[in-house]
Amino acid sequence: MMTNYLYLISLLVGLSGMAIIDWRYKLAYWHDRRRTILTIVISVGVFVVWDLLGIGLGIFFHGDSKYALPYRLLPEFPIEELFFLTLLCYCTLVLFQGASKRWPRT
Amino acid sequence: MAAYLILNLVFSLVVLLVLRVRIAQLSKAHLYTLIALLLLTAVFDNCIVMLSIVGYDVSKLLHIYIYKAPVEDFMYPLLGVVLVPAIWRKLGAATNE
DSSP states (O other), X not given: OGGGGHHHHHHHHHHHHHHHHHHXXXXXXXXXXXXXXXXXXXXXXXXXXXXXXXXXXXXXXXXXXXXXXXXXXXXXXXHHHHHHHHHHHHHHHHHHHHHHHHSOOO | OOHHHHHHHHXXXXXXXXXXXXXXXXXXXXXXXXXXXXXXXXXXXHHHHHTTSEEEOGGGSOOOEETTEEGGGGHHHHHHHHHHHHHHHHHHHHTTX
């Protein structure tokens, strides 16, 4: 019963891990909350369009895995996908902010 | 045959044009972030493919894989590493610090 939640849970674990790094070094959300939220929302929006195009062209589809939930927000677009795209964008932002501090532009 | 590749190239190009990204904006930070993301993607993508969380119409792929992950998937982190910092930067310029 719980196995369906494993994908979602692993995404949440990933997000939490990035959040801890973010918080520890004040990189994104703990640096500028509004800017972070807007950046993530806009970036995720772009990726959602990309995903929907891929789905629309029949390139990829939901795999019916026992590790994923059966709920779709849209045809072939599972609820976990939003969390995944958020993780991708948040991870990119936090890593980039960290890298910018460590290797600043000269 | 190459539908996925073409989609990814066209989409990325459109996004880059809309954002008016210039090569000069890219830096070491971008490169190191990209390397990290590519490694994470290689692991993560293989996991979701092998666990059947995602499925592909193989007739639309190049059939070039990093283990089980289609190479075209790597364009997501590639665009992301340009897109996300560019939006962050533009939002910073907009609020005019």
